[in-house]
Amino acid sequence: MAMEAVDNSITLCQSCDLVIRKRALPTGVRAICPRCHTPLYDTPYCSINGMLALCLTAIFFFAPANLFPVLELEFLGSMRTTTVIEGALSVYHQGYWLVGIAVLTSAVIAPGLLLLSILMQILIIKYGLNSPSLRTAFKHALKIQGVLTQLTMLEIFVISFLVAAFNLADFATVSFGFGTFCFTMLFIMTLFLMREYDLEHMWSYLDER
Amino acid sequence: MSDKQSTVLGKDIGLTSCPTCHKVTCAKSTHCSRCDAPLTVRDYSSVQKSWALLITATILLIPANVYPISTLTNQGRVTQDTIFSGIAHLVKTDMIPIAIILFVASILVPILKIVGLTIYLSAISFKLPISKKRLMTGFHIIEWIGRWSMLDLFVISLTVAVVNMGQLLDAKPAPAATAFALVILLTQLAAKVIDTRLLWDRLEAKDDSSTNA
Ligand SMILES: [Zn+2]
Ligand SMILES: [Zn+2]
Numbered sequence: 233m234a235m236e237a238v239d240n241s242i243t244l245c246q247s248c249d250l251v252i253r254k255r256a257l258p259t260g261v262r263a264i265c266p267r268c269h270t271p272l273y274d275t276p277y278c279s280i281n282g283m284l285a286l287c288l289t290a291i292f293f294f295a296p297a298n299l300f301p302v303l304e305l306e307f308l309g310s311m312r313t314t315t316v317i318e319g320a321l322s323v324y325h326q327g328y329w330l331v332g333i334a335v336l337t338s339a340v341i342a343p344g345l346l347l348l349s350i351l352m353q354i355l356i357i358k359y360g361l362n363s364p365s366l367r368t369a370f371k372h373a374l375k376i377q378g379v380l381t382q383l384t385m386l387e388i389f390v391i392s393f394l395v396a397a398f399n400l401a402d403f404a405t406v407s408f409g410f411g412t413f414c415f416t417m418l419f420i421m422t423l424f425l426m427r428e429y430d431l432e433h434m435w436s437y438l439d440e441r
Numbered sequence: 442m443s444d445k446q447s448t449v450l451g452k453d454i455g456l457t458s459c460p461t462c463h464k465v466t467c468a469k470s471t472h473c474s475r476c477d478a479p480l481t482v483r484d485y486s487s488v489q490k491s492w493a494l495l496i497t498a499t500i501l502l503i504p505a506n507v508y509p510i511s512t513l514t515n516q517g518r519v520t521q522d523t524i525f526s527g528i529a530h531l532v533k534t535d536m537i538p539i540a541i542i543l544f545v546a547s548i549l550v551p552i553l554k555i556v557g558l559t560i561y562l563s564a565i566s567f568k569l570p571i572s573k574k575r576l577m578t579g580f581h582i583i584e585w586i587g588r589w590s591m592l593d594l595f596v597i598s599l600t601v602a603v604v605n606m607g608q609l610l611d612a613k614p615a616p617a618a619t620a621f622a623l624v625i626l627l628t629q630l631a632a633k634v635i636d637t638r639l640l641w642d643r644l645e646a647k648d649d650s651s652t653n654a
Contacts, residue, residue, distance in 0.1 A: 302599070331622050
């Protein structure tokens with residue numbers, strides 16, 4: 233398909249289609265659509281090595297966050313614990329499979345895939361942008377990035393530990409497990425990682441060669 | 442914003458932006474040159490799709506609130522809680538901050554989302570004279586807060602897994618949990634499918650005339 237010359241100095245607002253002339257911005261400043269106030273673009277600082285460090289740290293916390301108990305309940309001398317995955321599976325086995333899948337997706341599967349996908353993107357940028365098959369993999373990862381980010385709900389899960397513990401304090405003695413610490417660390421690392429990450433900027437790596 | 446911004450739209454000059462990667466491309470091409478996603482200048486069917494999802498979600502909001510969302514057995518006594526009675530119970534036991542968090546996430550956010558999306562879609566479908574800027578701000582807020590409704594489902598899944606000691610103390614989910622999960626899913630999708638450019642095309646400029654002075 234013949235690519236007609238498209239002026240690279242303009243952009244279109246995603247929300248209202250207004251034509252906007254791009255200008256260089258100082259760091260930390262975000263261009264906003266004058267018509268509908270949707271954020272348009274900014275100058276990301278997006279350091280690839282910084283992202284790599286954050287991404288690896290988050291991956292390091294991922295397994296213990298999901299394998300160690302997050303809540304411990306003591307009732308009449310007996311002790312029950314649960315991990316995030318056991319929580320999802322127990323509602324699933326009670327017949328509430330939609331709830332189980334929703335919990336599993338937003339707390340375990342989507343965050344895991346998101347971290348792996350970002351790690352792959354970083355490695356391709358660093359070492360593999362010249363290979364056509366890796367470029368295709370990079371493209372596919374960027375395409376699903378938006379969905380994975382939306383499905384990742386670590387912050388909500390961290391709050392839900394607190395709510396569940398306070399809820400149960402009425403009946404029994406509740407304490408947090410080692411998993412809660414790892415899960416909170418996973419959340420914080422992912423939060424900082426997603427601050428560094430800029431999808432527009434990632435797409436632009438495909439234009440450069 | 443100080444320089445003179447004329448309202449030239451992408452479709453006026455034969456350009457469109459890719460919904461996936463935001464690259465500006467010639468409107469005649471059918472697929473994005475960078476990411477191969479299909480391109481549309483405007484997606485008119487998105488309004489109907491969004492209405493359908495929103496109406497289904499509104500209907501499901503009724504069972505989600507009327508039926509119990511969890512069942513608790515405490516020393517042989519079985520109590521069932523709806524979303525609302527669960528929160529009322531927290532208020533009675535003086536756990537006001539937790540009650541407020543759950544009230545916002547499970548009752549306020551879903552209702553605000555449905556009301557907000559209804560206003561938004563009505564403004565497109567019936568050309569209501571509402572400030573577009575205000576609608577767009579509301580829309581961005583809805584997109585952001587919508588996911589917080591998941592909180593109650595997370596709490597239920599943790600509770601069910603940890604409270605499981607037969608007749609003495611046992612917690613189980615109840616039918617409203619599935620209805621509530623569907624409400625969250627459908628409202629998120631309803632917000633996601635709308636082509637927001639339609640709102641800006643269809644409404645008259647006079648609704649925002651005060652801000653253009
Ligand atoms: Zn705009
Ligand atoms: Zn594209």
